[in-house]
Amino acid sequence: EADIYQTPRYLVIGTGKKITLECSQTMGHDKMYWYQQDPGMELHLIHYSYGVNSTEKGDLSSESTVSRIRTEHFPLTLESARPSHTSQYLCASSLAGAETQYFGPGTRLLVL
Amino acid sequence: AQSVTQLDSHVSVSEGTPVLLRCNYSSSYSPSLFWYVQHPNKGLQLLLKYTSAATLVKGINGFEAEFKKSETSFHLTKPSAHMSDAAEYFCVVSDSGGGADGLTFGKGTHLIIQP
Numbered sequence: 001e002a003d004i005y006q007t008p009r010y011l012v013i014g015t016g017k018k019i020t021l022e023c024s025q026t027m028g029h030d031k032m033y034w035y036q037q038d039p040g041m042e043l044h045l046i047h048y049s050y051g052v053n054s055t056e057k058g059d060l061s062s063e064s065t066v067s068r069i070r071t072e073h074f075p076l077t078l079e080s081a082r083p084s085h086t087s088q089y090l091c092a093s094s095l096a097g098a099e100t101q102y103f104g105p106g107t108r109l110l111v112l
Numbered sequence: 113a114q115s116v117t118q119l120d121s122h123v124s125v126s127e128g129t130p131v132l133l134r135c136n137y138s139s140s141y142s143p144s145l146f147w148y149v150q151h152p153n154k155g156l157q158l159l160l161k162y163t164s165a166a167t168l169v170k171g172i173n174g175f176e177a178e179f180k181k182s183e184t185s186f187h188l189t190k191p192s193a194h195m196s197d198a199a200e201y202f203c204v205v206s207d208s209g210g211g212a213d214g215l216t217f218g219k220g221t222h223l224i225i226q227p
Contacts, residue, residue, distance in 0.1 A: 004155070006155075009153075040121070040218065040219070040220070042217040042219045043156075043202070043217040044203070045215070053127060090141055090155065090156065092156075099144050099206045100158060103148075103156035103157070104155045104159070105153065105154055105155040106153075
């Protein structure tokens, strides 16, 4: 399995709370990604990064924000969680110039 | 623009029988194509990928897929299903040469293995 980790794996939280989903990889990959996946649906790219201090928005608009201060770390933050944010969030990484992405186990978020 | 259509949302087969998961794509350029598998509570794992070399691609766990340009298809097959194959399978296309926004995922096919 790829060396990419996500915490927490499951999170149940109330509306209005600030949350941060953690993603770390130990493969030295420059590129990292966040996807959102609703049950039975395809993955949608919400954020990506080419490397340190690089962050870009993906195809699907999201109220979340990301940061990339270190190569191995790409956290995603929601300032004020809402029930519409309930979903699974998957983190991935890849080598620069490579198409193959390696995925973490995902975080299942439930906002009440 | 690129797109992926997985023709079956659910496929059910008996253990020991062949598996066929169907995928059609559209792409403006020469695409790269992937199949990923997602077991319950796990991340996506790469099964195999096609990148303009041999059209028949062999992957892990006995899976293979054939790229057919004339049919714009990239179906996934396995000769004999095993209980451990039960999972969600995603067909993925990329035509941007590795650009960060270049992957397009299908909606997934849920493979059920009957004992």
